Amino acid sequence: MNRKISVLLLVLFFAAGFVVYGTQAEGKKAGDNTLKGTVQDASGQAIENAAVYLIPSADVEEMAKTSIEIKRDSKNDEPLEDNLAANKDKYQKGATDKKGNFKISNVADGKYFIYVEPADKNYLPGGDKSTKAVSTAEFKGKPVKILLSGNIPADATFVGTSKCLMCHKAYASEKKTLHKLGIRVAGKDSKLQDSSRFPDFDKGLKKLTAGSKLYVYGYDKKRSFDKYMISEKAPSDPASVSFTATFFKDSDGKIKFKTENMKDTSDPARTYTVEMTYGGGLYKQRYLYRVGKNLFPFVQYNPEGNDGYGDRTRMVFRDYHGDWLYNEQTKKLADPPLAKSFDKECASCHYTGYTLKHLESGEYIAGAVNDPNGEFDIDGDGIPNELNIGCETCHGPGSAHVKAPKGKKASMIVSPGKLAAERSSVICGQCHSRPQGNLKNDQPVNKDNKMMIPGTSRNDxxxxxxxxxxxxxxxxxxxxxxxxxxxxxxTDF
Known part of the structure; x- marks a missing residue:
């Protein structure tokens, strides 16, 4: 879908923070300012034959005033890359020598984004000095060191966050983030998770397993995923109830729920096992139950909900595809459609190293990188998988980085903070804009059902x-x- 937005200030977001561009207009005449410095990677390797461009902040500001059309091949949704593409022959530039040194003379007074375009495909464009405009007064007489991000080799594979933390122990705090806590085995942290910051994380799960019986009623076919209203209290009109779902902890220790047909008591009840929870640290929690080889979501707990509101979206329990468990035409209980599994409809934006197989049975089986400390063995190979956002979601598959000698490690991994903002922000943006991917759902996957590798341009x-x-x-x-x-x-930003 194409949508025009009038933008006065373009702000690009990445997990590390916000990037704000400069506002001082550039002079039009050549000056006596000189920019010199070096381009290298975080391992200290000099980067030869790289072009270092000065992109005037005034051009970026001017572009921000235009209406942005959200579509491929847009000419104004990547402020630095689009400006460079249109003005490459006009912007001042320098080139690095074998030691990574460069020099740009006669720079006019003003503010510029220092943007590097490497010739070496082992590196990505941008650089850590491309995210904020600097004035000529700031760099005059002061050599600047520019660090570039490495690129992911085509044959690199995922290794899992546990492998990353063996060397990067300082980042173990990611276990406490909500991105890492999104998918959990019901009521249990994995060794890659720490939910201690959220004492009420499983408030909804505990409420359900205490023996909650939910009445599913008020069917409205015009609505999307919440066609029913759900309450622990029977509605005043018993005829409006289609089915009930009773949650309990079984003798085998597993959490289950039983559906019972309230319009046809001869219809046999059905029982499902709740294997995982989806969310819980912020404002909602959903429950993933298994049918065959797939997971499906049902019921959303709203900790701030109140049945007194009458609005189904703000009640304590909100329907999430109860219509998959009951057929209003036949008035019979049902099992969810295989093509609507969590594996196919949701998992790509959660699992690290997401893969998807379509079986002859019609099932879609998702996979994720094997990690001995992962949440669950989702693909049945005997090794747990990492079912949440891990290090490699933002840094790319790490096998080549792990194997590389010390001097080459930085060139084998993506460092988002060393990318131009338009490339770093799309790492988050791919899952925070709700596009339609090649599966024709909200999952932004390519024709091979793979997610974007970090460092990819927004246009690609x-x-x-x-x-x-x-x-x-x-x-x-x-x-x-x-x-x-x-x-x-x-999208909002």
């Missing part, structure tokens, strides 16, 4: 990983600008 991402570049029309409020649906922060 839109071209190869989306069929619809942004959220659907119904995901916005009537103004067509502000998001109504969740996880669309990239």
């Amino acid at each position: 991402y839109l071209t190869n990983y989306t069929l619809r570049e942004d959220a659907a029309k119904g995901a916005y409020w009537p103004d067509g600008i502000h998001s109504k649906a969740h996880h669309q922060q990239y």
